[in-house]
Amino acid sequence: MVGNHGARRLTRSAFVLIVLVTGSVLGSASAMAAELSDYRGERRPLLLFAPTESDPRLVEALRRIDTSRCDFVNREMVIGVVVTEGKSTLDGQLINADESRRLVKQFAIRENTFSALLIGKDGGEKLRVNDVPDLHAIYAVIDAMPMRKREMRANPDEC
Structure with missing residues (x-):
């Protein structure tokens, strides 16, 4: 049971990391949008x-x-x-x-x-x-x- 709990924690951490990285990349792209x-x-x-x-x-x-x-x-x-x-x-x-x-x-x-x-x-x-x-x-x-x-x-x- 401990192994299953650890796998869920790892999956959740990976998901949070993906969301943060994606948000950072998308945020950077919109921040780079050209304005006069x-x-x-x-x-x-x-x-x-x-x-x-x-x-x-x-x-x-x-x-x-x-x-x-x-x-x-x-x-x-x-x-x-x-x-x-x-x-x-x-x-x-x-x-x-x-x-x-x-x-x-x-x-x-x-x-x-x-x-x-x-x-x-x-x-x-x-x-x-x-x-x-x-x-x-x-x-x-x-x-x-x-x-x-x-x-x-x-x-x-x-x-």
């Missing part, structure tokens, strides 16, 4: 709003970012892709539909339009264009910011 506020003070999001993932303006904007990846990263930027139909992401992490809708509403993005918004490290909107963004113009806006000037003095351009 996660980047305040750390990164400069470039938000790209489009109707679909295959929108030609979005595809071209992402291509331009890829071709100037060093300049983009050097300015401590991250990409946010917010689409009406498809998967939205922020810095490569999926954004749930509620967060996508919240961003569309927060930045007053009209339905079926393309917009690119530069968000500063302070969380404020710094630049908005309704076409494929000219990254040199975006970089110029960033480089004129006092915080970026300090960054450039501390860490000279590596690109």
